[in-house]
Amino acid sequence: MSETLTIEYALLGFLRQQPMHGYEIHQQLTDSHGLGLVWHIKQSQLYALLSKLEQQGYISVILEPQDSRPTRKVFHLTELGQILFLEWVQSPVPQGHKLRLDFLAKLYFAHREASPLTQYLLTQQQQACQQWLITEQARAHALAPQQQFEQLVHQFRLGQLQAMLTWLAHCQEALLP
Amino acid sequence: MSETLTIEYALLGFLRQQPMHGYEIHQQLTDSHGLGLVWHIKQSQLYALLSKLEQQGYISVILEPQDSRPTRKVFHLTELGQILFLEWVQSPVPQGHKLRLDFLAKLYFAHREASPLTQYLLTQQQQACQQWLITEQARAHALAPQQQFEQLVHQFRLGQLQAMLTWLAHCQEALLP
DNA sequence: TATTGAATACTCAAGGGGTGAGTATAAATC
DNA sequence: GATTTATACTCACCCCTTGAGTATTCAATA
Known part of the structure; x- marks a missing residue:
């Protein structure tokens, strides 16, 4: 599958x-x-x-x-x-467009079972996002100033990642046992 | 199509x-x-x-x-x-998961042609996002406190939307003629 | 110099997934 | 009495994706 x-x-x-x-x-x-x-x-x-x-x-x-x-x-x-x-x-969700759907699904089931899995899942995803954020930042830095579109793409991703991380932290608090 | x-x-x-x-x-x-x-x-x-x-x-x-x-x-x-x-x-991109891919594509072509379309596209998309943000906020408010998962879903969307709007504003500045 | 590998350029059959439409019965509504 | 809605699942078609294949040429390795 x-x-x-x-x-x-x-x-x-x-x-x-x-x-x-x-x-x-x-x-x-x-x-x-x-x-x-x-x-x-x-x-x-x-x-x-x-x-x-x-x-x-x-x-x-x-x-x-x-x-x-x-x-x-x-x-x-x-x-x-x-x-x-x-x-x-x-397993944490790898980067990509489907991240949203996929992670929300996982969270839904973990939360529904009220298992300690929830916090584990959140932590894992945070780490994955953080990791991805770092590589994105590195890539963005490596770009030449005239590669304007590429820079915007990376900035977009960085923004979405930041928002995701903020939201993950919020989830951790909201879903404390 | x-x-x-x-x-x-x-x-x-x-x-x-x-x-x-x-x-x-x-x-x-x-x-x-x-x-x-x-x-x-x-x-x-x-x-x-x-x-x-x-x-x-x-x-x-x-x-x-x-x-x-x-x-x-x-x-x-x-x-x-x-x-x-x-x-x-x-045309602005309707809400959804494919927003990212779809809008970046449009921006790419608009930018590539250095046309005034770019600013138009950005403005249109900003308005669409703003509109969507308002309806999301309304929906989130209408939820009962015990609908925890649903609240988190809406908060996630709100966060992504906010990030998108920030990014759009940044694009407008960066792509001024 | 022979041979392997990579590049150029496109084709095709097979498999899988999504959709509209359909089937058949019973309960509810008008 | 007639039409609509709910229950519950099936099917055939179409489109999309993909791996694999074809055939030639150039570069590189040995």
């Missing part, structure tokens, strides 16, 4: 709490709760992803017939899926 | 300056210049995109045989492509 596929991991995270059928997940995701705030996904895509995850062995399915409704496919997280999820949720 | 496909527009922007063949574009994009700094694209994808743009009538191709090299396909921007590009480069 590619490391940039946040949604798949998020699905594993949902199923980790309790087995669910596709329609149920979809409801939670489209509800105006914090979930739908971050992830946007169409129904057909959701079902496709669940099928894929099942084929890959990260989740398993149990059919649950009902009297007067279509049969449900209830998905359970497998041990393999459990391992994959835990690996993902603990 | 979907409005989120930055790379296609960027290709039109390149061809606007001068006709080029695929391999040439690829070289420029993978060079460590400011271009490769922002966009990452594989060779095969580049050729596929060029074909698509040609089929759609935004660029046209002229074959250029060579003595001791494979024939080149030199792409030219058509009038239709010109119009599409100018529309794109002038």
